[in-house]
Amino acid sequence: MARQAKIYFQSQLAGVLVEGDDGYTFHYTDEYLKNTSSKAISLTLPLSESAYHSKVLFSFFDGLIPEGWLLEIGEKHWKLNPRDRFELLINLCRDTIGAVSVYPIELENHA
Numbered sequence: 001m002a003r004q005a006k007i008y009f010q011s012q013l014a015g016v017l018v019e020g021d022d023g024y025t026f027h028y029t030d031e032y033l034k035n036t037s038s039k040a041i042s043l044t045l046p047l048s049e050s051a052y053h054s055k056v057l058f059s060f061f062d063g064l065i066p067e068g069w070l071l072e073i074g075e076k077h078w079k080l081n082p083r084d085r086f087e088l089l090i091n092l093c094r095d096t097i098g099a100v101s102v103y104p105i106e107l108e109n110h111a
Contacts (some may be wrong), residue, residue, distance in 0.1 A: 003090070004018045004104070005018075005102050006104075006105055009039065010099050012038070013032065014029065015028040015029055015032065015041070019057075020100070022055070024058060026045060029045060041099075042100070044058070044060050045058065050062055057089070062085055064089060064098075064102065065099045079089045091104075
């Protein structure tokens with residue numbers, strides 16, 4: 001079963017990231033694209049009606065995952081698999097330093 005995450009830019013839902021059998025897909029929501037003040041979440045993922053596909057986790061999202069002691073805390077406290085980059089992303093990137101946040105879709109009622 002595919003795992004999915006909602007991607008927020010500041011406090012606005014910008015798109016959805018999906019992990020499937022053939023890699024990853026990211027697409028912006030129609031509502032986000034219709035808003036004239038919307039900005040791309042990354043230079044590597046410009047605003048587009050077309051979905052983006054990648055065999056590996058997009059480098060932009062991978063770059064959001066903390067490193068060092070903060071990653072160790074996440075791995076030990078939540079018993080996360082350090083090799084499961086998507087699991088790390090959806091569990092450790094809800095409150096990032098930058099404008100982008102990631103929330104697993106199955107927890108949308110609790111976010």
